Amino acid sequence: MHLPASLLDRTGWRRALRPNGDLEIPADAAPISDHDVAGLRERRAFTERPPLGARLPVSYRLAPGWARAMAASAIGRWNRHRADRWAAFPGWPIDLSTDVLDDLRDATVSPQPPSGRAPVVLTHDIDSPEGLKNLVARFLPLEEAVGARSTSYIVPCAWPLDHSLIAELMARGHEVGVHGYDHGNLTPFAADRDRRRRLDAARPFTERYGVTGYRAPSLLRTRPLLRDLGARYLYDSSIPTAGGLFPVPNNGCATARPFFVEQIAELPLTLPRDGSLRFLGHSPGEIARMWIECADLVALARGVVVLLTHCERRFSGRAEMLDAYRRLLEHLSAGTNRFTFSRPAAVIDAVRERELLRASDATRATAS
Ligand SMILES: [Zn+2]
Structure with a gap:
């Protein structure tokens, strides 16, 4: 740690x-205080400076997907063995330092959360029509086979949405969230008015599908963005536990437990994500093993297993990666005494209740 x-x-x-x-x-x-815990959690939680792609005068999405994947892959392979530089903190592929510190607080104000099965939240970022098609055709059946349902964050204002596919996934018990505006990576860094205009453009989508959560494109997130999300969503899920090399080196919150920041509930992305793992040159077999090991560790730490996969072929929408995903799902469903498939809103509601209990315990401890 x-x-x-x-x-x-x-x-x-x-x-x-x-x-x-x-x-x-x-x-x-x-003693260790709440302030210490929040300080460590938020130390590298935000990406206050835009990475190169968001600073270019033209949208980086004008470069075709394969070219962007190749560039990222070259960066990833070059850096694979320099993790001490790009993952000094939080460590890669997972770092639970904040949770260790959280458990070392004064025991009178930090009752251990009930031990039990670790909730599992399966998520996808849907960046393109291809991703949406693959989601419904190839990912949902794997999830349904183990009794799981997923949440897919869809870019609302970049390409014509196939609403019949979205209606189908909702009818099958899955849900959707919002994935930015047009995936231009500008929203977190925009001036206040422009940022709010971009966020509000998703409103027809959120109302139509009862959306409660947000995932920032490329996981670029700033404090002003989270403050604005608090007025629009129940939760955000844009901060990785350990971000590794992307979107900027040394980013993440080093916790597998949901928390509150800038007036919004944050559901951290606890498992390393498919894009980063592929870019670092890991094989699908290695990826499945890393996911399983990280999920086991998260369960031990009483955290929430949150996985992000992309459904495009160049990420997880190909046979070998779908097989890695299936292996993880089978591991999670086999460990029924350790894991339970859940949904973001259910996880956040449970955390809110626990926080309220903790606050009233703390008040009582102060009064006595
Ligand atoms: Zn995306």
């Missing part, structure tokens, strides 16, 4: 750190 130097100094933990990295917390250590 990774902790800020300032925290090690203030708590007195630094003195107790052994040469091999073991830490036995001294009896006279200063």
